[in-house]
Amino acid sequence: MKATPGNSPQQLVDHLFRHEAGKMIAVLTRIFGIQNLELVEDTVQETFLKALQVWKFGALPDNPSAWLMRVARNRTIDLIRRQQKLANISAELSKRLQSDTEIAIEQFFLDTEIADSQLRMIFTCCHPGLNQEDQVALTLKSVSGFGVQEIAKALVSTESAIQKRLYRAKESISKHDIQFEIPTGLALNHRLETVYTVLYLLFNEGYNSSKADELIRYDLCAEAMRLCKLLTEHKMTAQPAGFALMSLMCFQASRFGSRLGEDNTIILLQQQDRRKWDQQLIKMGYHFLISSSTGDVLSVYHIESAIAAEHCLAPDFESTNWELMLRLYDLLLEQKPIPIVKLNRAIILAQTAGVAAAVDAILDIPGIAGLLEQHYIYAAVLGDLYGRAGNLPEARRLLEKAWLLTPSLAEKKLLQEKMAIFA
Amino acid sequence: MKEFMFVFRGPYYEDLNFTPEQSQAAMQKWMDWIGQLAAKGRYVGGAPLVRDGKMVQGKKPLITDGPFAEGKESVGGYLIIKAETLQEASEMAFGFPDFGYQGSVEVREIIPMG
Numbered sequence: 001m002k003a004t005p006g007n008s009p010q011q012l013v014d015h016l017f018r019h020e021a022g023k024m025i026a027v028l029t030r031i032f033g034i035q036n037l038e039l040v041e042d043t044v045q046e047t048f049l050k051a052l053q054v055w056k057f058g059a060l061p062d063n064p065s066a067w068l069m070r071v072a073r074n075r076t077i078d079l080i081r082r083q084q085k086l087a088n089i090s091a092e093l094s095k096r097l098q099s100d101t102e103i104a105i106e107q108f109f110l111d112t113e114i115a116d117s118q119l120r121m122i123f124t125c126c127h128p129g130l131n132q133e134d135q136v137a138l139t140l141k142s143v144s145g146f147g148v149q150e151i152a153k154a155l156v157s158t159e160s161a162i163q164k165r166l167y168r169a170k171e172s173i174s175k176h177d178i179q180f181e182i183p184t185g186l187a188l189n190h191r192l193e194t195v196y197t198v199l200y201l202l203f204n205e206g207y208n209s210s211k212a213d214e215l216i217r218y219d220l221c222a223e224a225m226r227l228c229k230l231l232t233e234h235k236m237t238a239q240p241a242g243f244a245l246m247s248l249m250c251f252q253a254s255r256f257g258s259r260l261g262e263d264n265t266i267i268l269l270q271q272q273d274r275r276k277w278d279q280q281l282i283k284m285g286y287h288f289l290i291s292s293s294t295g296d297v298l299s300v301y302h303i304e305s306a307i308a309a310e311h312c313l314a315p316d317f318e319s320t321n322w323e324l325m326l327r328l329y330d331l332l333l334e335q336k337p338i339p340i341v342k343l344n345r346a347i348i349l350a351q352t353a354g355v356a357a358a359v360d361a362i363l364d365i366p367g368i369a370g371l372l373e374q375h376y377i378y379a380a381v382l383g384d385l386y387g388r389a390g391n392l393p394e395a396r397r398l399l400e401k402a403w404l405l406t407p408s409l410a411e412k413k414l415l416q417e418k419m420a421i422f423a
Numbered sequence: 424m425k426e427f428m429f430v431f432r433g434p435y436y437e438d439l440n441f442t443p444e445q446s447q448a449a450m451q452k453w454m455d456w457i458g459q460l461a462a463k464g465r466y467v468g469g470a471p472l473v474r475d476g477k478m479v480q481g482k483k484p485l486i487t488d489g490p491f492a493e494g495k496e497s498v499g500g501y502l503i504i505k506a507e508t509l510q511e512a513s514e515m516a517f518g519f520p521d522f523g524y525q526g527s528v529e530v531r532e533i534i535p536m537g
Binding site: 015016017018020021044045046048049050051052053054055056057058059060145146147148149150 | 435436437439441442443444445446447449450453454457461466468469470471474499500501502
């Protein structure tokens, strides 16, 4: 151990503990079994506190991550030996078992095995036997190392609600006797679907929610991307749809910094300063999109990524290839015939066929009357289109409705500006 | 400049129910504080102490387990820093991150034996 008191705290990598927690929980769960998740979580916590106790006076290990893993490994060996001591076995056998323990445990802490364990954890947390909201909470807790308070903040919920979800998730795991494994064969594809859904949800929660604070939202997006990357890097789980999802997240994330102005005002795509888009992420997006172009399955992520890529490709809003965009939305609708996709398609339609056609398309969405009453986004989009079509009373009525429906101050502000334009 | 010793008393972190993120936040506060001292050339060294200890006392000395039952009384570690005066050293201890956890800092001047 080397004394490095001169190092700035920033050098203690961002979220080191959180990321290491995810790794350690996964490895230890593989050793002790998912039924011992509580014991595992306690052990991981002990490891951090030990680190804290030892590091805080100014002596940091050269490789904090390796140090943490070593402490966790030693603690694991210790726990297992204690169990063995309880058993009534001869001293000789006990000794043999002990030396074997060390070798056996060592294997689990190899880098490749750590990735394997983390994937098992992802599949366990995203098991279809769990409610979707429980899947999300448990993934954040056990895979990503978020604390209950942080999960509550990220998902704009309360700590007690999150505790309940976590409890329910753990109950479901034992009730369904869910195995801690990476599924194989036909089951894999089915299970991967759920994993993608959860990661997509995590990402969108971070990307779209204007309720949570910026920092934790960014963390959510980064975490979804980190986990998706993990999937694409493992030979068992590297599937075209995963690459497509990864590329979609890269494209979306590239705009993260340009969507909000000063005082957290929302900047719409049309007004965004495209020079602020992260070119590195756009490049990565293309890289993953190319990697996803194999096999014979066109997933929704492929299509959505292609749509996002079109936005990133256009030098400015006006030169967006709307015709191609519309065709992509038509493709997407075949797989995802849901209102929100229809709404987004209508926005594109306004560019190609005019606002009147877009208004008609929205009014054609089944159940639109109810949607307009419940979700601000429908009222906001339709109101804007009416305004652009010159129907100002209808525009104002809908924008006002949207204003009442959205809890977000940033959205309200944006809607107010719109109302002023169509006054 | 003289050397001073900060003796830290307070609960062990393992007795506080921290999440990984809280642990890291606490760690960063410590690193911040120590980093500042180091940047000003005031940090000399420091070390944590193992929690378990022994107490040896009596006319016929007896070894007993240390008087560490009361968590906040136990010494968790020490730091050696440089300061002009005891007053300045004491003020430097204001940055100690654990006041919120009932921690305390005893500030003592070290007598140079050179």
